[in-house]
Amino acid sequence: MSTPPGNPTSIPGQDALRPDCSNCFALCCTAFGFSRSADFAIDKPPASACPNLAADFSCTIHGSLRTRGFRGCSVFDCFGAGQAVSQGLFGGVSWREEPGSQPAMFAAFRAVKQLHEMLWHLAQAQDLTYSPELAGEVQDLRARLAAAAASGTRSVLGLDLDGLHESTARLLWTVSEEVRAGYGADDGGRGAFAGRGASAGNSPPLHAGADLAGARLRGRQLCGANLRSAVLIAADLRGADLTATDLLGADLRDARLDDADLAGALFLTQAQVTSALGSAGTRLPPALSRPSHWTE
Known part of the structure; x- marks a missing residue:
């Protein structure tokens, strides 16, 4: 995947x-494997080079990934873990120059990607929270994760990633509740959220983990809804308001996001946006x- 186009404005710490x-x-x-599917045209086992990889580490079909059946590659976002591991943890010496470094380098990449993704979300959480105490907790965890990601290969591979995920999830959920409460959300992550709009009475229940594949949510006011881990494959969200x-x-x-408002959505990533369909009117x-x- 290439660096996303444009010149977006980052929250401090996201660049x-x-x-x-x-x-x-x-x-x-190389590190990750994939199976032949709608997102990948071939099977590739983990820890093996893609056949489309050039000698200079570029992709020989980069300009036509989607049309050649590699949509998954065009969507992937490492959150900057690639350069952090390549140039930081391994000092600019590639796995081709030192073949013996492959297992450790690929494993470190998988770990640092997770750390950087947590850091991405925590940066937004710190920017959103109204509570100085909660902001301090988020800042402390961000500092721990950043230090861990740069602590050296052996330290990275020995991290308790599950524990760090739990700590991150707790803080992200607390911030989510705080922000969504300002929009009348009171489901606690469990109940249904009907949303508002002309066809709200016909809406499927909206909640964390909901199966909303193909759901018709066009023009709906979904402000403050909890759609964590929801399946929104091919959902019609055209003109919907997803603030908070x-x-x-x-x-x-x-998912159809034409003219939808996601400018204030919580914990959205570039990969999610790139996997969807939108228009010039999508915010x-x-x-x-x-x-x-x-x-x-």
Whole structure:
């Protein structure tokens, strides 16, 4: 994947969490495996180089990934872990120069990607919270995660990632509740959220983890809804207002976002946006870029 186009405005701390493929040893094209599907044209086992990888670590079909059946590659975002591992933890020495470094480098990449993704969300959480005490907790955890990501390969590979995920999830949920409460959300993450709009009476229940594949939510006021980990594949969200909607981990593949307002959505990532379909009228958070295929 290439660095997203445009010049988005970052929340402080997010700039270092953007991919810079020119300083990476194509770790996303090697460390991870994938299976032949709608997102990938071939099978590729983990810890193996993609057949489309060039000698200089560039992609030989980068300009036509989507049309060649590699939509998953065009969506992937490492949150800057690629260059951090390649140039930081491994000092600019590639796995091709030192083949014995492959297992550790690929494992470190997988770990640092998780750390950087947590850092991305925590940066937004700190920017959103109204509570100085909660902001302090988030800042402390951000400092711990940043230090861990740069602590050296052995330390990174020995991290308790599950524990760090739990700590991050707790703080993100607390901030989400705080922000969404300002929009009347009181579901506590469990109950249904009907939303508002002309067809609200016909709406499926909206809650964390809801199966909303293909749901008709066009023009709906979904402000403050909790759609964490919801399946929104091919959902019609055209013209919908998703201000303060928690979209952490939501599956937005092929969701219709034409003219939707996601400028104030919570915990949205570039990968989620790139996997969806939108238009010039779609409003995005300042930190995210409009995918090129939206205008093509």
